[in-house]
Amino acid sequence: MKAGIVGLPNVGKSTLFNCLSNAKAQSANFPFCTIEPNIGVVNVPDNRLQKLEELVNPERVLPATVEIVDIAGLVKGASKGEGLGNQFLGNIRETDAILHVLRCFDNDNIVHVDGSVDPVRDKETIDIELQLKDLETVDKKLDKVKRAAKTGNKEAQKEEAVLLKIKEGLETGTSVRALDISKDDRAEYVRPLQFITDKPVMYVCNVDEDAATTGNEYVEKVKAAVANENAEVIYLAVGTEADITELDSYEERQMFLEDLGLTEPGSAKLIRGAYRLLDLETYFTAGVKEVRAWTIPVGATAPQAAGVIHTDFEKGFIRAEVIAYEDFVNFGSEAKVKEAGKMRVEGKEYIVKDGDVMHFRFNV
Numbered sequence: 001m002k003a004g005i006v007g008l009p010n011v012g013k014s015t016l017f018n019c020l021s022n023a024k025a026q027s028a029n030f031p032f033c034t035i036e037p038n039i040g041v042v043n044v045p046d047n048r049l050q051k052l053e054e055l056v057n058p059e060r061v062l063p064a065t066v067e068i069v070d071i072a073g074l075v076k077g078a079s080k081g082e083g084l085g086n087q088f089l090g091n092i093r094e095t096d097a098i099l100h101v102l103r104c105f106d107n108d109n110i111v112h113v114d115g116s117v118d119p120v121r122d123k124e125t126i127d128i129e130l131q132l133k134d135l136e137t138v139d140k141k142l143d144k145v146k147r148a149a150k151t152g153n154k155e156a157q158k159e160e161a162v163l164l165k166i167k168e169g170l171e172t173g174t175s176v177r178a179l180d181i182s183k184d185d186r187a188e189y190v191r192p193l194q195f196i197t198d199k200p201v202m203y204v205c206n207v208d209e210d211a212a213t214t215g216n217e218y219v220e221k222v223k224a225a226v227a228n229e230n231a232e233v234i235y236l237a238v239g240t241e242a243d244i245t246e247l248d249s250y251e252e253r254q255m256f257l258e259d260l261g262l263t264e265p266g267s268a269k270l271i272r273g274a275y276r277l278l279d280l281e282t283y284f285t286a287g288v289k290e291v292r293a294w295t296i297p298v299g300a301t302a303p304q305a306a307g308v309i310h311t312d313f314e315k316g317f318i319r320a321e322v323i324a325y326e327d328f329v330n331f332g333s334e335a336k337v338k339e340a341g342k343m344r345v346e347g348k349e350y351i352v353k354d355g356d357v358m359h360f361r362f363n364v
């Protein structure tokens, strides 16, 4: 699962990437600093892992991860080849969710490509470019489908109607995710085309240090502007957090965060948000060798969850032994949970719950 970072040049995309990922991207105070996309793996912070580690004392602990892609800034005309963004819109098409960074801080030393700080305007500029890119996609597809529809092919005619609706929406500034299209039609005709504006989006308001815990007027404006989008808006002092990430010791980082009024980095909140945005949840395996968080789509069955570890686990699935996270913590060990009769045995139909601690029985 991947999330892509978009936004105007010089708004703090690479700085955000650096807060999140162990990979380091070049960030500097000039537009189009980023040319080649940066790809990084981000650990999903989860306090439950520390708790399980204390109880099980394993050799190693592996958190869940998501991939983040940081691309060149987009500008007006990007979809028509302006700037550098166009060639990298393709990288964004391959992601599963969008993190849209908006500049919400004043600072005369940091150039704004459109001359002033106005996150609502900036958001529209980016939206338009993404919509134009999607328009290319739908036009290409329509070309093909139209021909088949003309021959009287009913299926093609149905598809054409959906595509025309998308085209009309995009031409009038509506993103694909906001269009009134049935779930079935979406699954059948829309999803496979990987529209950028169909992906779930989270707005990341980049604020200055003083607004780290409170947000500011710009953030309020963004919230008001996207109120009907059903999208998450978060604010983060991206520049400051990137500086904190650079500090060597945990204690130092914690001290700086406390000075800011935070108990954990805002980036932790962001990653958890992105995880939700991607409709993902976590189950655990907890053995003495390894305590590990595994990522599954919400609604996954026990065999599907087993398949994340190994396809053989899914194919040869017999049953799952399940302990709810709370039970594991309350009773303190697997043995005690068993003694108390709280370990459940579940079959192929079981829908895994977030936090389940699982063992799989299978044959190969």
Ligand SMILES: Nc1ncnc2c1ncn2[C@@H]1O[C@H](COP(=O)(O)OP(=O)(O)OP(=O)(O)O)[C@@H](O)[C@H]1O
Residues within 6 Å of the ligand: 007, 008, 009, 010, 011, 012, 013, 014, 015, 016, 026, 027, 028, 029, 030, 031, 032, 033, 034, 035, 071, 072, 073, 074, 105, 107, 110, 206, 207, 208, 209, 237, 238, 239, 240
């Ligand atoms: N909240 C902030 N306050 C002040 N300065 C910031 C903040 N966030 C980022 N910056 C600064 O803004 C400049 C641009 O940041 P960055 O390189 O991350 O932008 P970008 O969006 O990746 O740009 P590009 O599209 O050109 O790659 C950097 O000098 C960075 O330190």
Ligand SMILES: [Mg+2]
Residues within 6 Å of the ligand: 013, 014, 015, 026, 027, 033, 034, 071, 072, 073
């Ligand atoms: Mg950059």
